Amino acid sequence: MENNIIVNINQKYDGLSKTHKRLADYIKENIYAVPFLSIKELGEKSEVSLASITRFTREMGFLGYSDFQRNVSELVKKDVVPMKETKNFILTDANDNILKNTINQNLNAISTLYTDELQKNYDDSVQILKNSRKVYIAASRSSYSVGYYLYFMLKGFMENVELLTSGTCDVSNKLAYVGENDCLISISYSLYTKLTYDITSYFHDVGCRVISITDSYSSPIALKSTKVLLAKNSGSTYSFVNAMTIANALVVSLGKQDKEETIRRLSKQDKIAIDNGIYL
16 A cells, blocks of 8 residues: 555644654645755754654654655655646636636736745845856756746847756756856746756755745755745646746846847847848
């Protein structure tokens, strides 16, 4: 019989000690981050001792932390959020005005995006990007669309921008040239991709500043970030409207750092595109 940690916690919760309840609450609230946390990191985040974590995992029916972590990893893999939410939306009985409902969901998401904390983190992020030797962008799978858009727009007037992907060019070749004065913009949403997490961890370990665009302060990349730009997705459509909004704002803010040079470079880009027949 499958050992499901969430089911186990719910069944045994009332009989847990105060410490184990605190740990259980943290695990349930941050289930997508747990596969990326070492036992030490989990202890620091949940404020529970390593010995208590080990006892907890055994009480839940696991051999130890590694066995527990593998179970959580397999559990969240089955809950592929973009597909799950889209399928649930498709399976609903409501068929009336899907377009209007989708627009309204995105409007609701946008209306709750702005906070004073986001503004502070955004302003700090712009300064970090402005003063960085080179700006790298990491994003995978569904988040790749946001990452590529941000890269494409910034590349129009910034030479020092690099998009890290798992394509034909080996990421490790690019990482070999990363220095501590460089910065990473990491974009990832649950389920969080291993490639983006590994790249984020590398920049963090090297001592670079990391700016994350993500859906939770406890997401794996947020835990490795200097600044977190919190941009949750919108409801059942799993729209990246909030992430794209922040991406657009970053483009404008960085473009304003040297307005004349930005306009000159953008105009040059337009001329090259037209001269080479890129546009109809």
